[in-house]
Amino acid sequence: MDHKTFRKHAHKLVDWMADYLENIEEYPVRSQSSPGDIYRQIEAAAPENGQDFEQIFADFKDIIIPGMTHWQHPSFHAYFPANSSPPSVLAEMLTATMGAQCMIWQTSPAAAELEARMMEWLAAMKGLPEGFTGVIQDTASTATLVAILTAREKLTDFAINQSGFQDGQRFAIYCSRQTHSSIEKGVKIAGFGRESLRAIDVDEAFALRIDKLRSAIESDLASGVKPLCVVATIGSTGSTAIDPLPAIAELCEQHDIWLHVDAAYAGSAAVLPEMRWMFAGMEKVDSYVFNPHKWLFTNFDCTAYYVRDQEALIRTFEILPEYLKTREGGQVDNYRDWGIPLGRRFRALKLWFVLRSYGVEGIREKLRLHIALAQAFAATLTSTAEFEVMAPVPLNTVCFRWKPAGVDDIEKLNHLNAELLETLNQSGKAYLTHTKLNGAYVLRMVIGQTNVTAEHVEHVWELIRKIAADMSV
Ligand SMILES: *Cc1c(COP(=O)(O)O)cnc(C)c1O
Secondary structure, eight states: OOHHHHHHHHHHHHHHHHHHHHTGGGSOSSOOOOTTHHHHHSOSSOOSSOOOHHHHHHHIIIIIGGGOOOTTSTTBOSSSOOOOOHHHHHHHHHHHHHOOOOSSGGGOHHHHHHHHHHHHHHHHHTTOOTTOEEEEESOHHHHHHHHHHHHHHHHTTTHHHHHOOOTTOOEEEEEETTSOHHHHHHHHHTTSOGGGEEEEOBOTTSOBOHHHHHHHHHHHHHTTOEEEEEEEEBSOTTTOOBOOHHHHHHHHHHHTOEEEEEOTTGGGGGGSGGGGGGGTTGGGOSEEEEOHHHHSSOOSOOEEEEESOHHHHHHHHOOOOGGGOOTTTTTSOOGGGGSSOSOOOOOHHHHHHHHHHHHHHHHHHHHHHHHHHHHHHHHHHHTSTTEEEOSOOSSSEEEEEEOOTTOOOHHHHHHHHHHHHHHHHHTTSOBOEEEEETTEEEEEEEOOOTTOOHHHHHHHHHHHHHHHHHSOO
């Protein structure tokens, strides 16, 4: 494709992008495709000869779009959002155009230095205590793995990196039963084995029980197992439960255990001074992760990882083959040594665009609206017969279920709520997902999409009541 053709198609694509975002509510939120629908429409092999871009773009619209779930639709309430925003999209266009691989300072000094600044901006916006250094990772899963590996090396004086695990060495990693699955994945990848993971019971608010954590640590110590790391969650994936960080931090300090905080979703809430209570205890934390790519209007992927012992992090991952040696080594941050992959995208640019476009106050306004909408929705559910809120709502995730009069059997209720959810999602008008809390199937409504308004929430609520009313019990 020559420059002239590129320019022509780029202009057309930008028009399509603007139309897409403007008319996104006309698309079904969850894709209506069935398994194999898209696969069958794609040629079995790559074409021998180049094809016309007009045809490629036409196929994108005809084949790909029907197979997309529209995450930027304001009635997307599933999982946690991967919200985006126009300034973020514009930055991603520039990033893609420059196509830089930002593994070390020299391969794009602006990427490394802007990243350092953006991590400082975020830390200040969130009121993070002094002493943390930040780096962008691809996902929270990777950041947590990085934390576990750094804890492993620091605790063993970098011996496992050097010689591998020794016979008879046993370690334990702790988290709550509501912790995200990425912790188990990290523990497996880091070589500890799933049996080293202690899933601690939770209380009635689905937060880690400190008494259970204490006894688990004590019993490990008594049997010669070394407690290595605790992963505390601020804003669990199921119900945004908040683990008791100050008490956990005290235990970790007492036993010299690495404390990692997973606030992948809820971390954005710290931008609001009135929500900082959730993060009490952060001054004693070793590492911390949150995802601007969830609830900070920045395209996936963009994870902010903060660590206190920067030297331990770098010593864990540093590698310096001859072909990567540069004259600036030692004076600059070469982020390839701050995580797992060598290659890195230029992710700081979209953060810069987003934070400057909205300003901190503009971001606060959006977050406050989302939280207020969720609080109002929870209040509505509480005051409506036949619906119940199933977990505390500290932020903007509401876990609830339909409980028709006279139905008490848990299996029956689970079945009815699963049916209700499927009917709702199949309608294409909204998309919610579910979780299980104490065996109960609950609908999870996350109100965090960039452009969601009170009208959108009201509309979903009407749909839910209508579907429930039409269902036979
Ligand atoms: C979403 C989430 C994760 C995983 O995030 P990725 O960036 O997709 O790896 C981890 N922990 C919590 C609490 C989450 O909500």
